[in-house]
Amino acid sequence: MDTMFVRGLKRKCFDGEEDIEGTLAGIKAVPSYNLQRQSLLDMSLVKLQLCHMLVEPNLCRSVLIANTVRQIQEEMTQDGTWQMINAQNTGQASLDRLVSTDILCRSSGDQAEGKHVPAYGTFNKDFESDQAQDGSETMSTASSVQAPRNLQSNMWEEMENPQENKGNFQKSLDQIFETLENKSPNSVEDLFSEVDNSYYDLDTMLTGMMTNTKMGHCDSLETFSSPTNTASNSNCKSDLNDLDHIVEILVES
């Protein structure tokens, strides 16, 4: 299968990659692990986006992915390396940052040896020095070299307001389940983007016309960082609009 392996990954799963942790200092393994964990988090959030669904999404799958996201969030909070995807990152960049996550397949026992939580200051420094080496080994795309830089700036900004960001994230995660409850694509869309009422025209949906704006919304994870989350308000409003519209159609027929 072409997409069997994450893009840009050398086949490390077989060639005993113990050398990553064994010969190199534990410090080197840390950004690698964190990046991969971040990558897994990004991947999971992308998976939770339900925008392309015309059929109700699989609840079991959504629950499992959401639980995985929570796990990562908890671990990141404990590590003190919690950070938010900020508005600087476009959807494309976040996908490109899907680096090798094979290290995550290994048990925590394996990782415990190599991993340690550095102080904030030292993390920055270590990160810079490791960038050059990391770039050649685990990441082969140019954008992935960008990622560490973004990570640094992210951390610098976000570390100041960890609580707020965590709150936003938790809220967003909760909203995912509210939307699963409501089963309305409207609220799902609201989760990730500004509401675009034109899309939710029932006729448009039935005739299968999906506008470009909708696709753009799906790709972007920008609203995760937006502190003002007006989604809940616009939820009700758009729901009412659609309900009226649906009633209109039913009455006419």
Added chain:
Amino acid sequence: MRDPGGPRGPGRAWRAFPSLPPSLTALSPSAGAARAGGDGGSSDVQWCFLQVKGAIDEDVAEADIISTVEFNYTGDLLATGDKGGRVVIFQREQEPKTRPLSRGEYNVYSTFQSHEPEFDYLKSLEIEEKINKIRWLPQQNAAHFLLSTNDKTIKLWKISERDKRAEGYNLKEEDGRLREPGRVTELRVPTLKPMDLMVEASPRRIFANAHTYHINSISVNSDYATYLSADDLRINLWHLEVTNRSFNIVDIKPANMEELTEVITAAEFHPHQCNTFVYSSSKGTIRLCDMRSAALCDQHAKFFEEPEDPSSRSFFSEIISSISDVKFSHNGRFMMTRDYLSVKVWDLNMENKPVETYQVHEYLRSKLCSLYENDCIFDKFECCWNGSDSTIMTGSYNNFFRTFERDTLRDSTLEASRESSKPRAILKPRKVCTTGKRKKDEISVDSLDFNKKILHTAWHPMDNIIAVAATNNLYLFQEKMN
């Protein structure tokens, strides 16, 4: 010819026809033994190709993908459901007298459209017509009955034969036109004339509007009067005669959906105790419930869970522990669960761990990240017992399927492929290479085709005949006869 079946009771607890095969093997559970497979060598039973059903061309139409396979109680009928909402029933040929040892083949008996795609206007979402499960009812008379379900609606279908028609009516012509009564000069008695066999399927009951979430399981009770249907968060109990009411017996929906962390993945009634059923969850737990204890069985009678091995914990631990299928053994003493990498056999009297664990494709453990990315990690594999409960079977990728013999600890990996589809051809065991050095005939993990997955398999209730669904093809294999 089918026997008309046992005496029909007043609708409650009457003997099934024929009686389900009792398990004769007294198995001594070896507590906690992990059987990685390959310990006892390869299986004794050799499998031969019998038949394959379905189109050959590479382009597989989505609607043709088989989504469920089920033998009936005698094994004479085999039903398949597909994503297009169709049900195809195969019937086993009678053993030809000239070749008494050769097994009958399965030929198409009936095909009908069970479910149609629907649109839920309130939620603006489509309801798929894909058949999630088919369960047969035991035969009561000349007709056959089965339950088929999609995500939202369960239907009871009657499949009956017609091989005679009446001729010589007084009030209508042969072509159906009515005769003018005044023109009838003499009376005659209509006679029954033979006609070509016609198999008709008609929906007798439609059980709808009882599930908010997607139905994943249906299970007929041993009283043959009731059945359960389970969706992600609720389980309902139905009476086969009543369509406008069902009883909710399990509800795990939290008051606040934000607190949802676990869903129901499968449910089944005990084969003999009509008050007992089990349901499995996405967290790898199984709950056994007794309907006599309360109307709402939220309190389980037994709780089965294997403690997690802390040394193998990863971010994917929960996902791979999610149980995709649960099946009671025919003798009712054990149950089997399938999670992503293994099959476990549980003794109903021991809740803290399974008595047997079989690794299906442990080589995938290091690939979980990739399998998560391409969503394969969410594939729901089913599992099944053979008639005597001595062997279990489940599917894997690359059109491989695995059988595990419980007493001898032998296992085998076989492939359902067109290449090995010559009549009576013996299936060659396959092997996946996990180390660097690939031997001849072995296949490396990287070369596995993850689009070719065997999710649905079924074992004949008495004989060693197995049905394996490989995407849009149905393979039938039988034990090699000496």
